[in-house]
Amino acid sequence: MRIVVVGGGISGLAAAYRLVEQGAEVVLVEQSGRLGGKLHTVELAGGPVDLGAEAFALRDPAGRPSAAVELAGAVGLADEVVYPAIGRAALAVGGRLRPMPAGTLMGVPGDPAALDGVAAVADRDRDAGRPLLGPDEDVAVGALVRARFGDEVADRLVDPMLGGVYAGRADGLSLATTMPGLAATCRREHTLTGAVRAALADRPANSGPIFGTILGGVGRLVARVVDRLDGADIRLGLPVRAITPAGTGWRVTVGSTREPETIDADAVILATPAAPAARLLGEIESGAGARVGVLDYASVALVTLALPEFELPQLSGLLVPASEGYAIKAATFFDRKWAHLGRPGVTLVRTSLGRYGDERVLQRDDDGLIGLARADLGALLGRPLPEPIEARVQRWGGALPQYAPGHLDRVAAARSVLPATVALAGAAYDGVGIPACVRSGQTAADRVLEGLKS
Ligand SMILES: Cc1cc2nc3c(=O)[nH]c(=O)nc-3n(C[C@H](O)[C@H](O)[C@H](O)COP(=O)(O)OP(=O)(O)OC[C@H]3O[C@@H](n4cnc5c(N)ncnc54)[C@H](O)[C@@H]3O)c2cc1C
The missing domain is CATH 3.90.660.20 (Protoporphyrinogen oxidase, mitochondrial; domain 2)
Incomplete structure (x- = not known):
């Protein structure tokens, strides 16, 4: 039972780790010469520094240890998770550094009166007479905030907070994907203020730090996971070029176009960004590829x-x-x-x-x-x-x-038409943060193992 994992970022590594734990034969193929993807720690000025992701959320939305914390524990790094000495950031507004207002969700205020002059709030958040969002509705975060609180709240608070995570604009980002807790309360509350307060109240009480990192950099998490991939065949510097059906499984073509190699696999996990995943899906299920490729x-x-x-x-x-x-x-x-x-x-x-x-x-x-x-x-x-x-x-x-509005539906539709021995994992689908990527890799591994059984 050989499973090829395409992409050696944290999603592919988490998938490979789960597969090895379950006794599968794993071939991990990474096009670059380095594992970790956006997790990349180097030396600078006499010490480690992260050039990509630098930290991870410590808890999942239900308040349990996040998948990243669990993975760090599983590879023996539990005692090397460290927390910020200072959690307070500032907002640069009008040429001054202002404390980030408290009581917001990604900058969306639960008490607009407490913004302390950082942004003028439009008085438009009236009872809509029905929930703000229908059961399956999604909306751009910016559109919702502008409609209810006005442009300054969107531009000065929400945009920089979302921009800090996605480098994107609130006007283009899906509420259901980037702020699922708020989307859920918008499906029952009639005002945005009410929805933010309800979402804040729904959060499990915990006064501890929200983020942590690994002493020595997140690259150590990558290195430890790789150390534990006993028996996995890790191939670096080899792009996966094509995946085609072969018997009951798949033929994976890797390497340069002049000297391609093939690997036969019973199942494949695509843990790359969307564009290469969409290309590789071309000969597996082109409809899924088209849906993935719009990201x-x-x-x-x-x-x-x-x-x-x-x-x-x-x-x-x-x-x-x-x-x-x-x-x-x-x-x-x-x-x-x-x-x-x-x-x-x-x-x-x-x-x-x-x-x-x-x-x-x-x-x-x-x-x-x-x-x-x-x-x-x-x-x-x-x-x-x-x-x-x-x-x-x-x-x-x-x-x-x-993640544009409708992202979650597009991903669900793409996955629903895939053969049971093909799975998608990574930031292109299930969330951008390290814990979401780890969970996504683990879920993809479970899916193909299940698919192979049936
Ligand atoms: C600057 C920056 C800062 C961030 N900061 C944080 C943070 O502090 N906390 C946090 O939780 N998240 C952070 N993130 C997000 C998080 O790091 C990423 O979402 C996550 O690491 C993505 O992991 P991945 O495995 O899904 O994808 P990637 O890391 O992109 O890995 C995909 C891998 O697939 C390989 N690949 C692509 N095509 C092929 C192919 N055809 N064949 C073989 N291999 C291929 C790539 O080379 C790459 O190594 C940050 C992201 C960035 C860019």
Whole structure:
């Protein structure tokens, strides 16, 4: 029973780990020379630094340990999960850094009167006389917030919060996918204020930290999972080019077009971004491929600066609404947020540039991006930043899925027509965060194991 997993990001690795646990023969094929995908830890200025994902949610929506925490525990890293020293970020509004208002869900306020002047609230959130959303209805987060609270709440609060996760705009992102808890309460409440309060009340009570990371970087989670893939055949630097039916299983063509190789498999798991998955689905089930292929992505660049010791506010970082006119959309004060990243004489900050639909800034070369990141952050902090000791630009082209309204239905429809020995896993389908990707990989593994039994 041989199962090919295509893609060695955290979703593919979680799938492979589950399959190996269940005794399956696994071939994991990754086109790049490195495992981990968007989890990538390197050395900078004498210590580790994450160039992609830096943390993961500690709990799932029901309040249980998240799939990422469970996976970290399973590979022996439970004692090396660490928590932020500072959880408070600021919002750059009107040239000032303002505390992020409390009592919001991704910036959508439960008490619009408590926004403390950060955004003017339109007085339009009247009783709709029926639930805000029908049973299967989905809507763009921006459309809902603009209709009920006005543009400033959408532009100054919700957009930067969602942009911090998806590099996307609230006007294009699905409520049901990006904020499922709020979508659920919108199906029973008649006002958005009521829906936010109900969603906040539905959340399991827990005063602990929301996010954690691994001492030494999330790359250590990747390395540990890989160490435990006993007997799995891991092939790096080999793109999967085609998957075609062969007998009762599949023939997977890998490698260069001049020297292709084939691997026969009883089942396959596609754990790549949407575009390659859609291509590979072409000869499996083209209807599913077409549905998967509509997913669009945002590109971002992260500029990490190791500065000579520099006084920063006691914040984990800041978010910058697009309407403020800066190129950077967020900054993380790495060694303030994560005590373990402190290194003597160095201040470590990471800025992020690039928004969905406005990615021209990413055409600059690395020096141009470093200069822009320094200039913008200096202007926001009111003091020029010193020349960095080291700087690193990491570009993530087409990296963050833009879940448009109706995403969940499209994914369900694509999956419903797939043969039982083919599964889709990853950020293209089930959520962008590491825990969602881990869970997605595990579920895909369970699906094909079940499919093989029947
Ligand atoms: C800049 C950035 C910061 C982020 N920060 C966080 C964070 O702090 N916390 C959090 O929870 N999430 C974060 N995320 C999101 C999270 O990191 C990703 O959603 C997640 O890692 C995606 O995992 P994946 O395995 O689904 O996909 P990927 O990591 O994209 O892996 C897919 C793999 O498939 C391979 N592949 C593609 N095509 C082929 C092919 N034809 N053949 C073989 N292999 C192929 C790719 O090379 C890649 O390695 C961040 C994302 C980005 C871009």
